[in-house]
Structure formats: C-alpha cells, structure tokens
Amino acid sequence: MDVAYTRACGIDVHQKSVSVSLLFGDFDTNRPKRTNRKYDTTTNSLKELACWLDDNDVQVATMESTSQYWRPVWQILSRYSHVNLKLVNPQKIKRMPGRKTDKKDAEWLVDLTRVGMIEPSYIPELSTIELRESTRLRKNLIQQLTVIKNEIHNILQRSNIKLTSYLSDIFGVTGMKLMNLLLNGEAINVDTITPLMHGRMKATAEEIVEALNGRLSKNDRYLIDIQLNLYDALMRSISEIEAHIQEQTNSFEELRIRLMAIPGVSDHTAAIIMAEIGTNVDAFENEQAIAAWAGLCPGSYESGGKKYSSKTNRGNKYIKAALAQSAMTARLRRESDLANFYYRLAGRIGAAKAVIALAHKLLRIIYVMIRDGVEYDECKLKSRPFPLEQPTF
Numbered sequence: 001m002d003v004a005y006t007r008a009c010g011i012d013v014h015q016k017s018v019s020v021s022l023l024f025g026d027f028d029t030n031r032p033k034r035t036n037r038k039y040d041t042t043t044n045s046l047k048e049l050a051c052w053l054d055d056n057d058v059q060v061a062t063m064e065s066t067s068q069y070w071r072p073v074w075q076i077l078s079r080y081s082h083v084n085l086k087l088v089n090p091q092k093i094k095r096m097p098g099r100k101t102d103k104k105d106a107e108w109l110v111d112l113t114r115v116g117m118i119e120p121s122y123i124p125e126l127s128t129i130e131l132r133e134s135t136r137l138r139k140n141l142i143q144q145l146t147v148i149k150n151e152i153h154n155i156l157q158r159s160n161i162k163l164t165s166y167l168s169d170i171f172g173v174t175g176m177k178l179m180n181l182l183l184n185g186e187a188i189n190v191d192t193i194t195p196l197m198h199g200r201m202k203a204t205a206e207e208i209v210e211a212l213n214g215r216l217s218k219n220d221r222y223l224i225d226i227q228l229n230l231y232d233a234l235m236r237s238i239s240e241i242e243a244h245i246q247e248q249t250n251s252f253e254e255l256r257i258r259l260m261a262i263p264g265v266s267d268h269t270a271a272i273i274m275a276e277i278g279t280n281v282d283a284f285e286n287e288q289a290i291a292a293w294a295g296l297c298p299g300s301y302e303s304g305g306k307k308y309s310s311k312t313n314r315g316n317k318y319i320k321a322a323l324a325q326s327a328m329t330a331r332l333r334r335e336s337d338l339a340n341f342y343y344r345l346a347g348r349i350g351a352a353k354a355v356i357a358l359a360h361k362l363l364r365i366i367y368v369m370i371r372d373g374v375e376y377d378e379c380k381l382k383s384r385p386f387p388l389e390q391p392t393f
Contacts, residue, residue, distance in 0.1 A: 004116030006032075009053060009061035009083070010109025012102050013069045016041055020049065021106035022056060023114050032114070036103055046073060050081035062086045062113040064093070064105075065121055074123075086113070086120040091314065093118075122293060124278040131248045132275040136318060138241045138268075145234045152227050160214035166203035171231070174198055178212065179228070183221050188212050245271050252279055258369060261376040262362065263338050264330030269322050273366060276319040281371050287364040294319050296360040312356065320359070327358035337378055338362070 006026055012019040018039050025032025039049045053061060061083045063070055070087065078085055093112065112118050124132070149171060156163060156170075163170045163178060170179065177196045186192060190205045193212075197205060249256055249271055259270040277290070284290040291297040295315020331342040341361060346354035369376060
C-alpha cells in the first residue's frame with residue numbers, strides 16, 4: 001500500500017492510561033521504525049505526551065472514540081501540540097483476531113493511519129459540542145420521565161383504577177388533581193369530583209367516580225407519591241434545560257428560524273439539527289457524505305456485477321431519530337411536495353421505508369440550506385428536485 005504519512009502515531013485510550021505507538025519511515029520504506037510508550041491520563045502526563053509528539057515531528061495522531069475517555073486527551077493534545085488529530089469510530093476498525101492488547105491496539109491504529117486507511121469522525125466546534133450535550137441531556141430526561149409515567153400507569157392498573165379510560169393524559173391538570181384526591185384519602189363522590197372536572201371532559205362525574213373505585217394499598221400510595229416527586233423534579237429539570245438550550249441557540253436564531261420553516265421541523269428538532277450537524281457543513285463533502293454519516297442512506301453491496309438490497313448503515317442516532325420524527329409529521333401535510341414524495345414511495349416500498357427515505361430527503365434539504373444560507377422554498381424544490389435514487393432500505 002502507498003504510504004500517506006512518514007511520521008504517524010496511534011493512541012489507544014483508556015480511563016487511566018493511553019498506549020502510544022509511533023511509526024517513522026520514508027515513503028519507500030517497507031519496514032519503518034516503531035516506538036511505543038505509555039502515559040497516564042492526568043493533565044501533566046498528557047502535556048508530556050504532547051511535547052513528545054512535537055519533538056518527534058509527528059504529522060498525524062489517531063485515537064478511537066472510546067466512551068468519553070477520548071475527550072480530555074483530545075482537548076489537551078489539541079491545545080498543547082501541533083499534531084493533526086484524527087478521531088475514528090472503533091466499529092470501523094477491524095482488528096486482526098487473536099491480537100488484542102493495548103500495545104497492539106495502538107500499533108494497529110498507527111499502521112492504518114500510515115497508509116491512509118483511517119476515516120476520521122466528525123468533531124464540531126466547542127459551542128456545537130456544548131449544545132449537543134444539552135440536547136442529549138434533554139432527551140435523556142424525557143426518557144426518564146416516560147419511565148416514571150409508565151410506572152404510575154402500572155400501579156393504577158394493578159389497583160383497578162381506570163382513569164386512563166376517561167382521561168387522555170392523567171398527568172394533565174385534571175388528572176393530577178384526581179390523583180392527589182385519591183392519594184390523600186379524601187372521600188370520592190360526585191360532589192368532590194365535579195369541581196375538579198373541566199368543561200371539555202366527555203366523561204360524567206359518575207363515570208369518574210366509578211373509575212376511581214379501586215383498591216389502592218398503603219404501599220401503592222407510597223410508591224405513587226415517590227414517583228410523583230420524581231416526576232415533579234424531572235419536569236423542573238426539563239424546563240431548566242430547555243431554557244438553557246434556548247440561550248445557547250440565541251446566537252443561531254436566524255438559522256433556527258429557517259430550519260423551522262421546513263414542514264415537520266419543530267423548535268426542538270431545529271435545536272437537535274444545529275447540535276448534531278452544527279451551523280456549517282464544511283466537514284461534509286456533499287449531500288451523500290452527510291447522509292452516510294447520519295445513517296440515512298442505504299449501504300452498497302455489489303457482487304458479480306449485480307447490486308443487491310442493503311440496509312442503512314449505522315450513523316448518528318440522534319439526528320436520525322429527530323429527522324424520522326420530522327418525516328412522520330411532514331407526511332401529514334398532504335398538499336406539500338414532501339408528503340407527495342412520501343406517498344409515492346409508501347405504496348411501493350412500505351410506510352416504514354418511506355419514512356426513512358423522506359428523512360433522507362429532509363437531511364439533503366437541510367444540508368443545502370446550511371451550506372448556501374438559503375431559506376426553504378417548496379416552489380424551488382418542485383422545480384429542482386433533489387437527485388434521490390429509489391432506495392431499498
């Protein structure tokens with residue numbers, strides 16, 4: 001193989017230490033000189049590593065994105081060293097079987113780096129990384145909130161309390177009042193229920209009384225009380241993190257407004273797009289590259305001159321999930337070109353695959369909007385459709 005770098009480095013990152021392997025050799029050297037070292041992950045030790053890399057005139061250093069352990073190593077080396085850093089997804093590096101040690105991992109990384117077989121991961125700017133951390137925390141909090149809601153639903157169901165049969169959301173204003181009435185052990189009758197019901201409820205007071213006629217044990221009351229305290233705490237945390245995200249996106253207000261003009265893209269989705277992709281797309285060569293990074297395009301599989309069906313590759317699960325949700329919302333606007341695109345495909349390849357295809361199209365639109373700084377215009381979309389092959393997902 002052709003040599004891409006004459007002085008390359010591979011770094012295997014762990015919680016307490018990093019294994020470093022250097023390769024030195026000219027372009028026509030088949031057996032380059034190898035040097036291995038091990039450093040701690042403390043700040044001073046990583047500074048020593050940065051100086052050592054500069055003293056040896058290392059051109060490029062590659063490390064795996066191992067959990068969060070790579071973050072401080074990357075930050076310190078980028079600050080105190082002039083070496084070109086590359087981050088690589090561990091799933092994209094196939095090690096030779098039977099050769100798994102920290103030293104051999106670092107050697108394998110530098111071997112691939114030297115011949116230019118490393119595909120670096122996308123590392124956005126610091127402001128984008130911070131926004132990404134906030135949006136991902138918000139998603140995590142919302143998932144925890146869903147778990148708590150399900151736990152309360154389960155307790156009510158096993159106690160034969162059928163509030164969910166008459167209320168679409170038992171965590172709304174009326175639902176919470178009825179649950180507090182139940183937990184406080186107050187008398188449940190038409191007179192106590194009627195003041196708590198809003199005028200839009202279809203159920204009668206008698207039906208609500210019958211729905212609350214279950215057996216809620218003392219232990220179940222205690223468990224629901226604990227879950228409701230967690231629910232309130234999470235609701236406050238979600239409100240606070242959303243306010244923090246709003247502050248972080250204030251400097252990108254113009255881009256956020258342009259993204260929200262796309263059918264199906266909400267304020268939350270726009271924040272996720274800016275957090276995962278960033279405010280520029282210079283790191284992506286074209287629309288196909290960003291679609292592959294997000295895992296929204298089918299993989300390629302060709303053998304014997306024939307092309308076979310291939311599933312989508314793994315990609316950024318956060319942007320993929322957000323755009324899939326936007327696609328499911330955009331398909332409801334039947335007068336739009338995006339909805340027409342969805343229904344043309346859904347009849348042939350099925351609804352699920354059509355949603356991914358529409359999410360793929362949305363990502364390509366977003367790429368062009370960020371790259372060129374233009375607004376969403378459906379008329380232009382109709383006159384110049386995006387060149388999207390009919391995929392097999």
